[in-house]
Amino acid sequence: MGRWEPDARGRLERAALDLYAQRGYDQTTVAEIAAHAGLTERTFFRHFTDKREVLFRGTELADMITAALAAAPGDASPFEAATAALESVSEFFADRRAHARTRQQVIDATPSLRERELIKLASLAAAIANGLRDRGAPDATANLVAEAGIAVFKVAFDHWLGAEDDRDLAAHIRSAIDELRSATRP
């Protein structure tokens, strides 16, 4: 392992996003990302397995959600626990909207990044379903609530990215839940 590089991870993330946005994802190499961040390729690969992963934070989001599910009140319903867990990531995103917007543009323009994003969302759904099972929810409920939670999260995240006001991601999640309840009312 080389010497410690202050915030190497964050510098590599910002450098990669800069280059992907300017030149396109396919036209950017790991060597260029490392050079742009003032770091080595070796340091890049200490933090990320590949060029795609630099736009995704490994299992960080899933871990936050798993922890929040475990910490939710014991009398919360599966849906309440799941949506509280999703709302709990709002703070993480609070000062990153500009970064998140550019990141989403790059992902939407690049099929292989779009695939990785869908895989990450499926992992989040699996993390929620597992957390709900750990709380005692039956399998069928755990899976459905997890998928519905991710549906809410995707739409809320998209609205938060596009919004011009200061409502945080958690507020957009609550709006999407209201919309879901109203839309599915018999």
Added chain:
Amino acid sequence: MGRWEPDARGRLERAALDLYAQRGYDQTTVAEIAAHAGLTERTFFRHFTDKREVLFRGTELADMITAALAAAPGDASPFEAATAALESVSEFFADRRAHARTRQQVIDATPSLRERELIKLASLAAAIANGLRDRGAPDATANLVAEAGIAVFKVAFDHWLGAEDDRDLAAHIRSAIDELRSATRP
């Protein structure tokens, strides 16, 4: 174009699934699939763009859903129209449960097939959202109902694959809708 091969598409699908299930997806070549079906590689590529696509029917499902959405009663709510459209594919799957089970096992065991499956589900969500917008639903409702519909469909499809009774996919979709309403009740 070569001579017409009776049910070439179905024969290639069954041959591919046979070989993927026996040897694994990565160990199977297009040449082997074609030979197993008694057809040529050239015929394979007239029907499918690649080895992954042979397990997915192009835009067939999305087209069925789009048509069903357009045909839904004008006074159906977006969620009613979306779920009716999803139920409409039940007949297509009616006599294919054994095939669908093997296919799912192969997909679940193969990361690149799992990616393709997630992309297909995202395309179905996009088809539903577009169909709902064409019916006059506001953007926010269309996206949320589409994602929630796909959440219901994924869970229902999984239950249908695992079930031992004769309830069809549409019945499992209706159960999942009931479960969704009950789970999201405030």
